[in-house]
Amino acid sequence: MSGYFTEDSSAAVVNGRTAGTANPRVAELMTSLVKHLHAFAKETGLTQEEWEQAIAFLTATGQKCSGERQEFILLSDVLGFSMLVDAINNRRPESATENTVFGPFHVAGAPVREMGETISLDGKGESCRFEGRVIDLDGKPVEGARIDVWSDNADGFYSVQQPDEQPKWNNRGIFVTGPDGAYNFTGIKPVSYPIPEDGPVGDMLKALGRHAWRPAHMHFLITAPGFEKLVTHTFVEGDPYLTSDAVFGVKESLVAPFERIDGDTLWRSRYDFILTPASQSLTIAD
Numbered sequence: 001m002s003g004y005f006t007e008d009s010s011a012a013v014v015n016g017r018t019a020g021t022a023n024p025r026v027a028e029l030m031t032s033l034v035k036h037l038h039a040f041a042k043e044t045g046l047t048q049e050e051w052e053q054a055i056a057f058l059t060a061t062g063q064k065c066s067g068e069r070q071e072f073i074l075l076s077d078v079l080g081f082s083m084l085v086d087a088i089n090n091r092r093p094e095s096a097t098e099n100t101v102f103g104p105f106h107v108a109g110a111p112v113r114e115m116g117e118t119i120s121l122d123g124k125g126e127s128c129r130f131e132g133r134v135i136d137l138d139g140k141p142v143e144g145a146r147i148d149v150w151s152d153n154a155d156g157f158y159s160v161q162q163p164d165e166q167p168k169w170n171n172r173g174i175f176v177t178g179p180d181g182a183y184n185f186t187g188i189k190p191v192s193y194p195i196p197e198d199g200p201v202g203d204m205l206k207a208l209g210r211h212a213w214r215p216a217h218m219h220f221l222i223t224a225p226g227f228e229k230l231v232t233h234t235f236v237e238g239d240p241y242l243t244s245d246a247v248f249g250v251k252e253s254l255v256a257p258f259e260r261i262d263g264d265t266l267w268r269s270r271y272d273f274i275l276t277p278a279s280q281s282l283t284i285a286d
Contacts, residue, residue: 011034074104080247101247105150122167131270148221149172152190194246195247217234236258237256
């Protein structure tokens with residue numbers, strides 16, 4: 001659409017300037033973005049001062065980003081956008097284990113450990129035995145599944161957040177399943193922790209009256225030949241933040257039981273992971 005810009009025709013005029021030679025997908029995304037942005041401004045009666053505050057907020061968000069921190073991803077997380085994109089791209093059969101956000105604290109190259117070994121190296125926290133099976137949709141064991149696990153320590157920090165305080169690879173490890181698909185390892189019972197609050201995203205949460213806490217969880221990245229990659233957590237049953245996770249990562253099916261065993265010296269959490277064949281997951285997403 002050519003012509004002059006007016007309040008009523010704003011989105012149509014802007015989108016009308018997109019050339020026919022533009023990349024079709026880029027044109028589709030930008031056309032929709034412009035339509036929704038202009039509709040938002042009209043619906044809310046956005047003021048000049050509010051627009052300036054929004055620009056300042058986005059500028060500060062970019063300035064907070066570094067090689068160790070991505071404030072824009074944090075913003076996406078607390079708006080539920082990261083989880084929405086994850087859900088759209090990981091549609092699976094109802095019986096399969098659900099995905100959730102990857103998080104910023106994974107480290108590639110964790111050591112492969114023997115089944116039953118401990119990943120907790122700093123001596124802190126309440127010991128917990130994690131066990132279960134990796135199976136397919138028919139309940140058959142998946143052999144050769146690589147289970148990459150990581151969690152915070154008893155103080156609520158991941159090893160990459162405290163490289164000078166925690167041992168290298170603390171609360172991290174990779175385990176490979178045998179013919180029975182079973183896994184077991186010892187870590188700690190994870191603890192709840194707050195996402196970073198010292199930036200513009202933290203300021204936004206405070207302005208909205210929202211807390212910054214994530215419920216306690218163990219991360220799992222599971223890969224196996226012929227199956228869809230699974231990125232998920234198991235959450236500690238009974239955690240006070242399960243229904244108010246700051247990044248909306250909790251799904252009811254991922255809440256796992258944690259029970260005391262051996263008196264008061266050890267916890268146990270059992271959870272079976274159900275993988276989706278790669279070909280079937282692609283069909284569902286179509």
